[in-house]
Amino acid sequence: MLLALGALLVTAALVLAVLAVGRPTTPRGVDRSIELLDAVTTTPRKARAGQDERPFAERVLAPLQHRALVVGRRLTGAGSAERLRRRLDLAGNPRDWNADRVVSVKVLGAAALLAVGAALALTLGTGFVPTVLLVVGGPVLGFFLPDLYLYQAAYERTERLQRELPDAIDLLTISVESGLSFDAACQQVSRHTEGPLSAEFSRMLREMQIGQSRTAALRALAERTNVPDVRTFVTAMVQADAFGIPTAQVLRVQANEMRVRRRQRAEEKAQQVPVKITFPLVFFILPCLFIAVLGPAAITLMDNF
Incomplete structure (x- = not known):
């Protein structure tokens, strides 16, 4: 009887130990209060830390x-x-x-x-x-x-658009006459040149890729600039596309016309140089020249008299 009772007590103790280990521990009242205080105090800190980590901008x-x-x-x-x-x-x-x-x-x-x-x-x-x-x-x-x-x-x-347009049209003419389409020629211009005109051709190609027609893309290019030569070029290309005129022929005529206009603008600026130099010549250069040339003579005359 004693052996059976001892075995029963040992078994009961083992069962209680297993249950005590396997059962999840629940925090006591003090532990629960401490956890609540930590949650209340750390949450605003985390929020403030998240706000402080944002960039200054x-x-x-x-x-x-x-x-x-x-x-x-x-x-x-x-x-x-x-x-x-x-x-x-x-x-x-x-x-x-x-x-x-x-x-x-x-x-x-x-x-x-x-x-x-x-x-x-x-x-x-x-x-x-x-x-x-x-x-x-x-x-x-x-x-x-x-x-x-x-x-x-x-x-x-x-000014840059006006200077770069004749060279760009020459490159377009060479590309089209070598067998490329107008869109591929514009891509060559945007890829192998730099400046605002290259950016405008690139934007025009992107607008055409998203579904806009070539005429609308060309007219939008002309609207984004206030250069008369660009508007003339766009008008000629739109009319050539509408009436079926060969693109290479139109580009050749436009290239010759743009080169003539560039030479005329250079001659016009050269003719303006004498007029523009009159003001600094009269008010800055000639007085210094008179001082340098007539100054010693004036000093000598003052010493003699």
């Missing part, structure tokens, strides 16, 4: 740009977006800008130059009129500075 510059955009839209009006898109197209979309970014940059530039003008006025202690000029002229300059930049970029791009 996303945390600060993006909201600032959005607020500046709202103010700029109120100042410029609803129709300014289309005019800005037109200027950006003429300038070649520098730095991948869009109309909203230009508007926000105008407002931020006005605010920055207002702060700079006020700081200069307070630091230098200027009078009433210089202070007004600094405080009023700074924001005006900052607001219109992006427009001046776009105007200058559009002017330089127009």
